[in-house]
Amino acid sequence: MSRKILIAGNWKMNGLLEDGKALAGNVAAEVKKLGKPECEFLVCPPFTLLTTVKKALRGSKVAMGAQDCHTAEKGAHTGDISPVMLKDCGCSYVIIGHSERRADHHESNELICQKAEAAHKAGLKTVICIGETEAERDAQKTIDVCTRQIMGSVPDSATAADTVIAYEPVWAIGTGKTPTTADVEEVHAAIRKVLAKKLGKGNANKMRILYGGSMKPANAAALLSLPDVDGGLIGGASLKASDFMAIAASVCKK
Numbered sequence: 552m553s554r555k556i557l558i559a560g561n562w563k564m565n566g567l568l569e570d571g572k573a574l575a576g577n578v579a580a581e582v583k584k585l586g587k588p589e590c591e592f593l594v595c596p597p598f599t600l601l602t603t604v605k606k607a608l609r610g611s612k613v614a615m616g617a618q619d620c621h622t623a624e625k626g627a628h629t630g631d632i633s634p635v636m637l638k639d640c641g642c643s644y645v646i647i648g649h650s651e652r653r654a655d656h657h658e659s660n661e662l663i664c665q666k667a668e669a670a671h672k673a674g675l676k677t678v679i680c681i682g683e684t685e686a687e688r689d690a691q692k693t694i695d696v697c698t699r700q701i702m703g704s705v706p707d708s709a710t711a712a713d714t715v716i717a718y719e720p721v722w723a724i725g726t727g728k729t730p731t732t733a734d735v736e737e738v739h740a741a742i743r744k745v746l747a748k749k750l751g752k753g754n755a756n757k758m759r760i761l762y763g764g765s766m767k768p769a770n771a772a773a774l775l776s777l778p779d780v781d782g783g784l785i786g787g788a789s790l791k792a793s794d795f796m797a798i799a800a801s802v803c804k805k
């Protein structure tokens with residue numbers, strides 16, 4: 552299967568200018584040392600750091616993404632950022648529908664789908680996030696919830712070239728808890744089946760499905776070696792270049 556592993560860092564609401572410059576510079580320098588790495592790298596800083604990070608990544612193979620976007624290209628939407636603006640400042644990706652946005656900003660599947668469509672129209676690739684809460688998991692609704700989220704928040708027009716799915720169990724984010732590798736593989740395989748139904752087998756087989764939620768150097772190799780896990784969306788451990796690169800080292804050979 553020719554799915555290139557994607558090692559993605561979601562910096563969330565962290566970092567001032569100097570931190571962003573240093574972190575991006577360190578990641579770029581480490582990735583450069585890998586020569587032609589077998590995997591792809593992505594960092595997603597907060598909006599305020601995009602320009603600084605872009606400069607620090609210059610000449611490196613590390614792509615940059617944002618953490619959200621609006622559905623419109625421009626206009627009267629105070630405080631929002633459009634996908635066209637993100638593309639303009641050097642982003643090639645945008646994370647959409649992260650559970651923290653679903654919770655903090657009441658984002659619905661429908662809105663997330665519209666954001667993804669707008670991002671694709673602007674020429675951005677999307678990382679669309681899904682995942683169950685602890686209560687949903689306890690009620691054995693994980694696959695149902697993920698199915699509903701995929702059906703509602705992934706555009707019908709999505710392809711493996713413009714869309715990446717991130718499975719992030721809400722209860723595993725920032726908690727140090729992770730599902731067992733067997734559970735992760737079961738959910739990822741189920742997600743791929745749903746994608747096949749929605750987008751066709753060709754797209755589903757090529758589309759990358761990342762795991763996110765307390766991924767760190769100690770558990771990355773086990774998670775990233777699962778057949779249907781095509782990379783990681785890393786929060787806390789992406790804020791330290793050495794941890795981020797240690798996670799990558801478990802799968803990206805020189």
Ligand code: 13P
Nearest residue numbers: 561724725764765786787
């Ligand atoms: P942590 O790696 O800090 O658990 O965060 C995961 C996440 O939410 C990435 O989007």
